[in-house]
Amino acid sequence: MYAVYAVEPCTSSAAINTLRPFGSLTYLRTVYGGDWGWNFEIWELEFDTLDPRLVPMILHSLDSYSMATHFLTEVLETDCPELHKAIRTPEPTRPSLSWCVQRYLMYFPDSWRESLTASGQCAAVSHDFFKFLLAKGAVSREEAESGYVRVVTRMFGDRRYESPDFPRECHVVIQVGCIVLDFTRRQYDGNAPVPTVWINRTGEDQVFPPCEA
Secondary structure (H helix, E strand, C coil): EEEEECHHHHHHHHHHHHHHHHHHEEEEEEEHHHHHHCCCCEEEEEEEHHHHHHHHHHHHHHHCCCCCCCCCCEEEEEHHHHHHHHHHCCCCCCCHHHHHHHHHHCCCCCCCCCCHHHHCHHHHHHHHHHHHHHHCCCCCCCHHHHHCCEEEEEEEHHHCCCCCCCCCCEEEEEEEEEEECCCCHCCCCCCCCCEEEECCCCCCCCCHHHCCC
């Protein structure tokens, strides 16, 4: 099977490093100008069997919500049925929160599943999912500015003992309306769902489920 993709020269190395483990890569040509108005390299990825991580990784790299991972410009051609279906399926114009969670988790199928891999990741994940919701149109800028959707941080420990080298502990979650999502809950509970979701009706910043508040 194969996938032909376009990539900007400045992100070509990132694409090579990411896709090389899945098969063999061949540089085909460089396209100058045209409708794109920029220079693009055209590469082909060939693979015998479909690694289950490949399609989510390509979708993630095509997604422009995060410039840190957006290194593929377009998949031009493929004979892989799973990849073809994934890139041709249109996204909803106003995605639901559940759609966003499922799509986001598809990018990170093995992340935050253990205490060690979840620990210390709460802030980065919550802010990243916040950007994802905005980019996908699941929430509006007005909703973000009003606080309807927000990243909630709760600090612990005594402020008197805080220093740059030894900051106070904190936990961070994301809240949409009264719905709270904690993607890294397993750093506290190894059996918790990913993400752990609950309803916050307290009106206060609540970063743990009600039974543990």
